Amino acid sequence: MNIFKQLFVSLYSPKDIAAFRNQGIGKTIAFVFILTIFSVMPPAYHFSTTIKSGIEAFGETVKGELPPFKIENGTLDSEVDEPVTINKDGFQITLDDTGKLKGGDIAAQTENGIGILKHELVFVTAGQAQSNPYSILEGFSITSGELEQFLEKADSALMIVLPVIIVFMYLFTTALNFIKILFLAVFGMIFKNNLKKNISYGHSWRLTAYAITLPTIFFAIMDTFEAVVPLGILISWFVSLVMLYLSIKEIPENESAK
Known part of the structure; x- marks a missing residue:
C-alpha cells in the first residue's frame, strides 16, 4: 500500500493501522514527513499572506x-x-x-x-x-x-525570506510530531499490556505514527478556515490515543513480537 493510501485509511480504520506495524521503519518515517506537510500547509499559507499583505499595507500607510x-x-x-x-x-x-x-x-x-x-x-x-x-x-x-x-x-526580499521561514516551520513541526509519537508510543505499551497483545515498542511507535493521522488532518482543515478549536491540544492527544488503542486491539492475541 502506498503512503497516500495509508494516509487515507488511517483516518478511519484501526484495522488497517494495525496491519502497518510490521512495515519498515523507513516507510513510517517517510509517512510522518508527508503527514507534517499537510499540517504545515495551512498555517504557512496564512502566515505568508499575512506578512506580505501586512508589509504592503504598512508601507502604503507610512508613505x-x-x-x-x-x-x-x-x-x-x-x-x-x-x-x-x-x-x-x-x-x-x-x-x-x-x-x-x-x-x-x-x-x-x-x-x-x-x-x-x-x-x-x-x-x-x-x-x-x-x-x-x-x-x-x-x-x-x-x-x-x-x-x-x-x-x-x-x-x-520576501521571495527569499518566506521560503526559508516556512522550511524552518516545517522542520520544527516535524520534530514536534516525532516527539509526540515517541511519547504516545509509551501509552501504546500500556495498552498492549491491558489488552494482552504481544508487541514491541517498535510496533507501538509505528502504530502511533499512523494513529495521529486523524487529529492532524482535522486540525489542518480547521487551520485552513482559521477556525479555533477549544482545548485543541487535549483533543488531538485524546483522539490519537483512542486510535492507537483501537489499532492495538485489532492485533491478533496469539501473535509473537518480532
Missing part, C-alpha cells in the same frame, strides 16, 4: 497616511497629540506617542496589525501580540521616511 515620526533613544515622537489608527485591507496600523496604548490594547483591537507605540513596536498576528521595545537596540534611530525605504526593500 501616504501616517504623520511623520521619528524613533530615537528608545522613544517615539510624532507631530500628533492623539493616537492615530488606520485600517487597510483588514490590517490595522496604530501610531501613538502619547503612551496611552500598550501591546494588549492593540491585540484587543485587531487580529492582525502593527502598533508603533511610545516605547515599543507591537506586532499582532492572529490576535496574539509580540512586543519589541525600542530600547533593545541601543542608539537605534529611524524616521518615517527611512522606514518607508526599508519596507520597499523588505517587500522584494
Whole structure:
C-alpha cells in the first residue's frame, strides 16, 4: 500500500493501522514527513499572506497616511497629540506617542496589525501580540521616511525570506510530531499490556505514527478556515490515543513480537 493510501485509511480504520506495524521503519518515517506537510500547509499559507499583505499595507500607510515620526533613544515622537489608527485591507496600523496604548490594547483591537507605540513596536498576528521595545537596540534611530525605504526593500526580499521561514516551520513541526509519537508510543505499551497483545515498542511507535493521522488532518482543515478549536491540544492527544488503542486491539492475541 502506498503512503497516500495509508494516509487515507488511517483516518478511519484501526484495522488497517494495525496491519502497518510490521512495515519498515523507513516507510513510517517517510509517512510522518508527508503527514507534517499537510499540517504545515495551512498555517504557512496564512502566515505568508499575512506578512506580505501586512508589509504592503504598512508601507502604503507610512508613505501616504501616517504623520511623520521619528524613533530615537528608545522613544517615539510624532507631530500628533492623539493616537492615530488606520485600517487597510483588514490590517490595522496604530501610531501613538502619547503612551496611552500598550501591546494588549492593540491585540484587543485587531487580529492582525502593527502598533508603533511610545516605547515599543507591537506586532499582532492572529490576535496574539509580540512586543519589541525600542530600547533593545541601543542608539537605534529611524524616521518615517527611512522606514518607508526599508519596507520597499523588505517587500522584494520576501521571495527569499518566506521560503526559508516556512522550511524552518516545517522542520520544527516535524520534530514536534516525532516527539509526540515517541511519547504516545509509551501509552501504546500500556495498552498492549491491558489488552494482552504481544508487541514491541517498535510496533507501538509505528502504530502511533499512523494513529495521529486523524487529529492532524482535522486540525489542518480547521487551520485552513482559521477556525479555533477549544482545548485543541487535549483533543488531538485524546483522539490519537483512542486510535492507537483501537489499532492495538485489532492485533491478533496469539501473535509473537518480532
